[in-house]
Every structure is written in structure tokens, then in C-alpha cells.
Amino acid sequence: MKKLILIALVVSVILGFGVYSFAIDLEYRFNAETVSIVVALEKIPKSTIIQPNMITVKQFPAEALHELATGNPEDIIGRITLESIEANEPILSTRLIDSSQDNNGLSFSIPQDYRAITIQTDEVSGVAGYINIGDRVDILAVILSGTAVVSQTVEEYLEVVQVSANNSDDAEGQGTAVTVLVPDHDVLKVTYALSEGKYRLALRSVVDSAIDNPTSYSQ
The missing domain is CATH 2.40.30 (Elongation Factor Tu (Ef-tu); domain 3)
Known part of the structure; x- marks a missing residue:
């Protein structure tokens, strides 16, 4: 009987610690700093001029922010995709090109x-x-x-x-x-x-x- 009581106490301690850790994690996520990042609303094919209706701004944890991402849609609109970008994917500057960039081929300026x-x-x-x-x-x-x-x-x-x-x-x-x-x-x-x-x-x-x-x- 004492052994059962001891096992029950151990299990309750483990469960209590698990619940506590889960609560702490939830509180951390709730209070974690977030930043705005521009993402694709839907798949954007390669060689597409990005229009305002193709993108949106979503909140991401600051710790997950990619240094090449941006929260300003004006940094994205009017630029051309170098490769396909999937829906909800953050749009990175390395995957875009400006039509007026000096080292572009002629086709980018047409x-x-x-x-x-x-x-x-x-x-x-x-x-x-x-x-x-x-x-x-x-x-x-x-x-x-x-x-x-x-x-x-x-x-x-x-x-x-x-x-x-x-x-x-x-x-x-x-x-x-x-x-x-x-x-x-x-x-x-x-x-x-x-x-x-x-x-x-x-x-x-x-x-x-x-x-x-x-x-x-x-x-």
C-alpha cells in the first residue's frame, strides 16, 4: 500500500512539473515579442512583378526573423521574383530583383x-x-x-x-x-x-x- 502511495506521489509530481512547464511555455509564447513580416498570399511564380494583392503582412516571433525579410510592403511591390515563392512564405530580398538594376539582362527592363x-x-x-x-x-x-x-x-x-x-x-x-x-x-x-x-x-x-x-x- 505504501509503495502505491509513493508511486502516486511520484507520478503526481511529474505531472505537476509537466503542467507547470507547459504553462510557462504558453506564457512565454504569449508574451514573446513579434514583428511584422511580408509574406505571399498565394504562390507567386518565377519572373512575376509583385502586385499589392499578392502579399500581406503577418506577425512572426522576433527570434525567428530572417535578416533578409521585411515588414514594409513598399520594399516588395514592383520587384520581380527570381524564383517561385510559396503561399505564406516570407519574401526575402535575395529572391527578388529590380527591373532597373544595372547588371540585369535586357529582358528585365522591357x-x-x-x-x-x-x-x-x-x-x-x-x-x-x-x-x-x-x-x-x-x-x-x-x-x-x-x-x-x-x-x-x-x-x-x-x-x-x-x-x-x-x-x-x-x-x-x-x-x-x-x-x-x-x-x-x-x-x-x-x-x-x-x-x-x-x-x-x-x-x-x-x-x-x-x-x-x-x-x-x-x-
């Missing part, structure tokens, strides 16, 4: 619904080499339409994103490759004009952003 097209120019069609990155140009072309030769403006106010010299041993082969951003719905039109017509670029003034849609000219 806006949505645009395409980059490279145009081979010479001294005349390339405005004597005065076109630089950041300039705006129009594409002009002379195209055979039926029995008439038509001069027309193919596209206006295109941004130049790359300019590279294309020199050869032949002096007549010297020229410049000018890469411009074209709205995706006009890519086929521009490609046709560059392939079938005699084209040239017209350099715009830095203060001229007007879209005139000039009438084609034929004689």
Missing part, C-alpha cells in the same frame, strides 16, 4: 506588353550616329503599295534601350544596331516595314512626346 526589336542602321538611316540610349525615335518607311510608292510613319515615340556599333572591315558595312521598345500589337507591322521597305529612324526632341499619326504620302 515593360509588360512591349517587345524589343533591333534595327540595323547606317549613316543616313541612323541619324549619323547621334541616337543614344534613352532617346525617342520614329520609324519611317517607303513601301510599295500596289502600283504606288508610299512614304509613311510606321511607329512614333519609341524608346531606345540599346545602341551598339556594328563595324566591319568594309567601310560601307559600318553602322549601328539600335534596339527600341515596340508595343506588342505593332510588332508585325514594324517587322514588315523593316523587311519590305526602305526605312530610316527620325530622332525626336527631348521635349517632343506628341503622337501625330501623320497621313501617308505618295506621288
Whole structure:
């Protein structure tokens, strides 16, 4: 009988200690400092521009805070994912990239619904080499339409994103490759004009952003 009482006492002490430890742990968790961390609301695929509706802010224990996490949504919105991010996963800065970052490829700087097209120019069609990155140009072309030769403006106010010299041993082969951003719905039109017509670029003034849609000219 005494042995049973002793066992019961030992068990009660162990249970009491367990309950006490559990209560202490609960109190610690309840009182533990928390911080705000930006997480994904749902899975965000690779190469996605993060929008406000893709993320939310949740509370995490401060001791679990990753040094590359942030609690400010403005640090995340507008950046591009380098890899997929799962739902409820904290968004770390190493998994994002800025579209304007200098060491990015050209594809990171192309806006949505645009395409980059490279145009081979010479001294005349390339405005004597005065076109630089950041300039705006129009594409002009002379195209055979039926029995008439038509001069027309193919596209206006295109941004130049790359300019590279294309020199050869032949002096007549010297020229410049000018890469411009074209709205995706006009890519086929521009490609046709560059392939079938005699084209040239017209350099715009830095203060001229007007879209005139000039009438084609034929004689």
C-alpha cells in the first residue's frame, strides 16, 4: 500500500512539473515579442512583378526573423521574383530583383506588353550616329503599295534601350544596331516595314512626346 502511495506521489509530481512547464511555455509564447513580416498570399511564380494583392503582412516571433525579410510592403511591390515563392512564405530580398538594376539582362527592363526589336542602321538611316540610349525615335518607311510608292510613319515615340556599333572591315558595312521598345500589337507591322521597305529612324526632341499619326504620302 505504501509503495502505491509513493508511486502516486511520484507520478503526481511529474505531472505537476509537466503542467507547470507547459504553462510557462504558453506564457512565454504569449508574451514573446513579434514583428511584422511580408509574406505571399498565394504562390507567386518565377519572373512575376509583385502586385499589392499578392502579399500581406503577418506577425512572426522576433527570434525567428530572417535578416533578409521585411515588414514594409513598399520594399516588395514592383520587384520581380527570381524564383517561385510559396503561399505564406516570407519574401526575402535575395529572391527578388529590380527591373532597373544595372547588371540585369535586357529582358528585365522591357515593360509588360512591349517587345524589343533591333534595327540595323547606317549613316543616313541612323541619324549619323547621334541616337543614344534613352532617346525617342520614329520609324519611317517607303513601301510599295500596289502600283504606288508610299512614304509613311510606321511607329512614333519609341524608346531606345540599346545602341551598339556594328563595324566591319568594309567601310560601307559600318553602322549601328539600335534596339527600341515596340508595343506588342505593332510588332508585325514594324517587322514588315523593316523587311519590305526602305526605312530610316527620325530622332525626336527631348521635349517632343506628341503622337501625330501623320497621313501617308505618295506621288
